[in-house]
Amino acid sequence: MTDRLIAHLDMDAFYASVELLRYPELRGAPVVIGGGSRHQPEETVDPVTGAAVRRFTRLSEYTGRGVATTATYEARALGVHSAMGLMKAARLAPDAWLLPTDFDTYRQYSRRFKAAVREIAPQVEESGIDEIYIDLTDVGLPPAVSARIETPAAASERARRVARAIKDAVRAATRLSCSIGVTPNKLLSKIASELDKPDGLTVLTAADVPARIWPLPARKINGVGPKTAARLEALGIATIGDLARADPAWLIDEFGSSRGAWMHEAANGRDDRSVVTASEPVTISRETTFERDLSAQRDRAELSAIFTELCEELAGDLQRKGYVGRTIGLKVRYSNFKIVTRDRTIPKPTHDAIEIRRVAGECLKRVPLELRIRLLGVRISGLCRPEDVASSALSVAEPRSEPSLFDE
Ligand code: DCP
Ligand code: MG
Numbered sequence: 001m002t003d004r005l006i007a008h009l010d011m012d013a014f015y016a017s018v019e020l021l022r023y024p025e026l027r028g029a030p031v032v033i034g035g036g037s038r039h040q041p042e043e044t045v046d047p048v049t050g051a052a053v054r055r056f057t058r059l060s061e062y063t064g065r066g067v068a069t070t071a072t073y074e075a076r077a078l079g080v081h082s083a084m085g086l087m088k089a090a091r092l093a094p095d096a097w098l099l100p101t102d103f104d105t106y107r108q109y110s111r112r113f114k115a116a117v118r119e120i121a122p123q124v125e126e127s128g129i130d131e132i133y134i135d136l137t138d139v140g141l142p143p144a145v146s147a148r149i150e151t152p153a154a155a156s157e158r159a160r161r162v163a164r165a166i167k168d169a170v171r172a173a174t175r176l177s178c179s180i181g182v183t184p185n186k187l188l189s190k191i192a193s194e195l196d197k198p199d200g201l202t203v204l205t206a207a208d209v210p211a212r213i214w215p216l217p218a219r220k221i222n223g224v225g226p227k228t229a230a231r232l233e234a235l236g237i238a239t240i241g242d243l244a245r246a247d248p249a250w251l252i253d254e255f256g257s258s259r260g261a262w263m264h265e266a267a268n269g270r271d272d273r274s275v276v277t278a279s280e281p282v283t284i285s286r287e288t289t290f291e292r293d294l295s296a297q298r299d300r301a302e303l304s305a306i307f308t309e310l311c312e313e314l315a316g317d318l319q320r321k322g323y324v325g326r327t328i329g330l331k332v333r334y335s336n337f338k339i340v341t342r343d344r345t346i347p348k349p350t351h352d353a354i355e356i357r358r359v360a361g362e363c364l365k366r367v368p369l370e371l372r373i374r375l376l377g378v379r380i381s382g383l384c385r386p387e388d389v390a391s392s393a394l395s396v397a398e399p400r401s402e403p404s405l406f407d408e
Contacts, residue, residue, distance in 0.1 A: 005136040007182045008189035012198035014130035016072045030075035030096035034068040060094035116173035125275045135275040187271035209269040214241030243267035287377025293335040296369035304406035315353035323383040324349035330363035331377035348395035355397040
């Protein structure tokens with residue numbers, strides 16, 4: 001088998017770097033992300049110049065039990081790191097600036113950088129908000145060359161070229177930098193992407209493992225956590241190299257057969273997991289638990305309104321995500337916590353709120369409604385892309401659809 005080319009890409013100081021895009025005046029300063037909305041910078045206008053002036057919170061002003069989500073490299077140089085309590089961080093870096101965490105914006109940037117990568121290399125596995133694995137085995141091969149006949153040197157050269165193009169595309173799409181490691185597998189790439197951070201690019205082959213990977217501490221293996229690392233240390237194993245040279249039978253005695261064997265393989269840089277690209281969703285659903293249990297008889301109007309709203313939200317989800325579906329289902333949880341579900345498949349797929357409401361209403365007729373209801377949910381499966389279905393084949397509700405049980 002020829003070697004694969006697997007990349008791991010990880011954004012540099014991700015949340016902090018996104019914040020610096022909107023507060024460029026903080027560039028070069030220690031900045032810690034992790035405050036709440038009360039740490040939102042205050043904007044005022046300078047009465048003389050008319051320029052906007054922002055007032056930021058100093059970390060030393062922080063009191064509370066919050067933790068840092070991340071910090072700029074300048075703040076890290078002072079000892080601050082992710083998951084550190086902000087009060088402790090304030091002792092190390094009192095003059096650092098504190099900013100609130102804004103997940104919505106980070107998610108937007110996350111989507112943006114991932115889309116930019118997919119333009120170049122479609123085989124992407126999402127492994128976190130700021131990291132992905134990318135299978136580059138067949139990306140950027142010159143015409144009529146197969147990865148099978150490429151020399152190792154040419155493959156490394158191509159890996160570097162493609163990774164550089166990906167870094168440029170991420171920067172163009174987000175103005176952010178990332179670090180990439182390219183190696184024959186996910187395990188090594190995850191380690192390699194960190195070797196030259198920030199703005200790093202590291203290409204390693206199996207032959208580089210002894211020189212570049214073995215000197216690193218064992219905890220750099222993704223899957224060796226602090227507890228295992230401490231146990232290894234107590235057994236005299238500090239580096240990945242120590243682990244690679246250990247007797248596998250002894251590791252199995254100490255850590256059990258699957259974990260012991262896995263650690264030995266990992267330390268030797270072997271890992272055959274493939275890059276798993278995002279699979280299509282199987283179902284999309286919306287449900288709600290009521291503040292108090294509702295009666296199908298006495299709370300009919302309220303139930304009916306909630307039911308319609310759920311169907312509208314579900315239709316909105318479908319339209320936003322770009323799906324239509326054929327099997328519409330209903331879920332009811334009663335006050336005694338028992339659940340019943342019903343579903344019905346329609347001939348033509350839909351993303352139409354009224355049609356979903358009609359079919360879900362038919363399902364509702366098939367569930368007992370004597371007990372009070374605690375939760376109501378609607379879901380849709382049998383999903384496909386509307387562009388794969390002729391528009392005449394999409395189902396929309398007839399104008400006069402039969403009212404369901406919740407309606408008068
Ligand atoms: N994060 C978090 N809590 C943690 C670790 C991370 O909320 N304990 C968030 C903030 C990070 C983001 O996840 O910005 C990505 O995590 P990374 O470990 O990749 O850290 P950074 O991207 O911040 O820095 P690096 O340049 O080391 O990758
Ligand atoms: Mg990162």
